[in-house]
Amino acid sequence: MNGGRATPHRGGDTGWPGVHGKRVLVTGGTRGLGEQIVRLLAAEGARVATCARTARGLDALAASLGSSVFTRPLDVTAPEELEEFVAATGKRFGGLDGVVACAGGSRGGGFEQADAEDWAATWEVNVGHAARLVRAAVPYLRKAGGGSAVVISSISGWKPGPHAQYGVAKSAQIHLAASLARELGPDGIRVNAVSPGSMLIPGRRWDRMRREDPDAFARFVAAEFPGGAPVAPQEVARVVAFLLSDWSSGISGAHLPVDRAQNAPSPDGY
Incomplete structure (x- = not known):
């Protein structure tokens, strides 16, 4: 490691440094896109920590990946649980070079059915958890000389579709990444949003x-x-790995759709 940046290890004609030696925490890493991100990072030589609500999926993931992954069951919306996991990961890995806010979801039905609690819960699991993750990671990223934070948004964050509470939260994540990129840029911390299509x-x-x-x-x-x-989740995971790598050093505050130019986010309307 050198100032939080992994030493290129592959050589060849490209000099691709990848994420080898990077220390990365990914939320929601036991299913779907989160699992593919964790598996790709581990395969590329990163040290990876991940969390999910239940221990069962985490145990299965750890069994298949071995000592390269550090896991903990927790609710990313519960007070202090996520922050404590960030601290535990920083201590275990001797620092952090990147974080990925992948946990997310939606609660409630259509606009007339979703109540205030549905809106609040959807906001917290998407925007609230992403903001808290990055905030908790900042001291570690700063100490490493800079790092990369990736916020997983959605095609629904910039192309309208039901349900509104989900789209609004995902749109806010895109803005969050752009805003934090400006605020944290002087510390060498990059923040970007990735919006997968229907995977x-x-x-x-x-x-x-x-x-x-x-x-x-x-x-x-x-x-x-x-x-x-x-789009396949593996395709999105490769974009996330690129944003965590030093080859993306010039990219911050960006919103990267990974959706094969998909039009509407669902067949349900709009």
Whole structure:
């Protein structure tokens, strides 16, 4: 390590430094995109910490990855739990070089059905947790000479679709990244937002739709995906790894959609 920046280890014609030796904390790392980010970072030689609500998924992840991953079950919206995990990770790894706010979700139905508690819960699990993660990590990133924070937003944060409380929270994450990039830039800390499109994740909404109603899925793809298919979580994970690497040193305050030029975020309207 050198000032929080990993020494290039691959050589070759590209000199790609990757994330080898980076110390990274990822929230929500046991399913879907979060799991793919954790697995890619670990495979690339990073030291990775991750958290999720239940121990079961974390235990399975740790068993498959071994000592390269540090896990803890926690609720990212619970007071101090996330901050304590950041501190524990910094102590265990001797610092931090990057964080990824991947945990997220939505509560409540349509606009007339979602109440104030649904809006507050959706905001906290997306925007609140991301802000607290970055804030808790700042002392470690600053001590390392700078680092990278990646906030996972969504296509719903910049292309309208139901439900409103989710889209508003995801839009706020994009603004959060841009604002923090300006505020933390003097410390060498970069902050960026990544907005995945509708991803095919086993057992999740679009995968179920593909299996249970293939005709509706085909219509959705034909209408909304110029590239002919939804984006895969592995493709998004590679973009996140790039933003954590030193090769992205000139990128901060950016919003990077990874959606194959998808149009509407769902077949439900708009």
